[in-house]
Amino acid sequence: MDLDLVFLGTAASVPTASRGLASALVRRGGARLLLDCGEGTQRQLMRSTGLAELDAIFLTHLHADHVMGLPGMLKTFALREREAPLLLVGPNHLKRFLRDSYHLIGTLPYDVEVVETAGGEVWAADGASMLAIPTEHGVPSVGYVLEEEDRPGRLDVEHARALGVTHGPDFGVLQRGDDVTVEDGTVVRAVDVVGESRSGRRVVYTGDTRACSVVRDASRNATLLVHEATFLQEDIVRANKTNHATAEEAALTAAAADVGMLALTHISSRYLTRDVVREARDVFPGAIVARDFDLIELPYPERGAPQLVPGGGRPTRVAVDPT
């Protein structure tokens, strides 16, 4: 099943000409999951992957730079006469934010299921689930972990045939992990012909947080860790004071958790991007600093490593309004 992540906004607190406010889109099979929804997110989607009928929106915390795109997006879905229900997940204060936005959003023609969470499973579909994990940002905040179930091991068809399996449906029975009895009465055990179960993929998205053990533990062997990196180590005091992480801290977390790939986001305009890259790579070689519309492809582990496609979220041909 295809899985990728597109960065829609990679700026910290304030947008710049080149970086929008926090948001990322996860696409898994037909599922469209939005992580954070900073001001301008609906338009960033229109400028890249298209504004799909999102299944769910997951907010990490209720600071303006992570949520101000939500009322307008809910309104746009309404103007497009959306009917499909929408799941809206966030930490404590999410419902207050929606109440406060009522005069702007109005009544919606589709159902919105609102879930406030401090941790635990908040969404599941097609063999994957989204877990909220508590983060440390000085306000109610969570990160999110998209985790796939293990997939069954690979059936060794030749070996099964050699043991006497000939009846077509028996191969399916074995693949599902059940034993079969073949024509001569022999029992062929699944465990003898099916390899070890194969692990699924795991994507961790921190939102804003200081470096913390919960993120590190949740990231152990993760396929991809998307970590905030608002500061450089030279400003560690300010990072601590504002409950943010430095690029070095994010890289140390990635190294300790032995993740497959580290992508930094929530990048402040006070630094040159290359300095953020350098600080992270000193600790975790191969770390990348995301830019708007960068795409990360996440194949199943046996098919290859995660792959950064710079600007890959953009359409190959930009639609231009003809005059």
Added chain:
Amino acid sequence: MDLDLVFLGTAASVPTASRGLASALVRRGGARLLLDCGEGTQRQLMRSTGLAELDAIFLTHLHADHVMGLPGMLKTFALREREAPLLLVGPNHLKRFLRDSYHLIGTLPYDVEVVETAGGEVWAADGASMLAIPTEHGVPSVGYVLEEEDRPGRLDVEHARALGVTHGPDFGVLQRGDDVTVEDGTVVRAVDVVGESRSGRRVVYTGDTRACSVVRDASRNATLLVHEATFLQEDIVRANKTNHATAEEAALTAAAADVGMLALTHISSRYLTRDVVREARDVFPGAIVARDFDLIELPYPERGAPQLVPGGGRPTRVAVDPT
């Protein structure tokens, strides 16, 4: 004094890849005045003229597509440690909107003067004033008229000299409209040496409204009328129902008011821009349909007509974040 207007967002209700949500910047001398503040406005400013320390923000009504950029912008000013006071003007409900946004905006380090208006003067500086005019959009709504005072007529220096004026300061006295007595006791009257007073410039910005007489009257001989044109005439029923104007109605208003220039904005993605242009020009030749970052230069009338500079709001060299 230089005067221009830069379109920051020209879409109706929903942004598109090429059109942001409603906002326009007026620059007059050193004054920076923002008209409406749709989602994404702060970034549109950053991508074009730069995000200046605005003097005042004028909201036409409290619909999401005209105001969702405000909380983030106020917050950005705070993060930049703005100290200058900000004037914030809008119709009834503006204060409620700010109260509702309190949890997102927090406490600001600068003063915000909030003015709710249904019409009348709301700002003045350097010989110009901003007037609110009541519009018709089914909710509390106003348009805005930037109006310059008449300038004194031009002093005919040669004629004054011929009448015996020699003393330097006397020329200034005459220019201000007062008479002077020259050496031989003759009184030289200002009215004889100073031409007729020269009219200032007037810019009318409707915000969302159905075509209405208040806008038409306020636009009489205006230098520039920026009128919404959400629909084409083929959808007049829907336009009436939603309290919006068609391109034809906007053009009829411009023609009746004999404005110097008509710029249409609030353009729906349901139409091709060229069709909006065609419908307007059938009634008011020379009407333009604004695009994001278009700039209109507004010289004093005696120096020339308003001039559209397509994309003129963009910086000539785009600043790119070096990697």
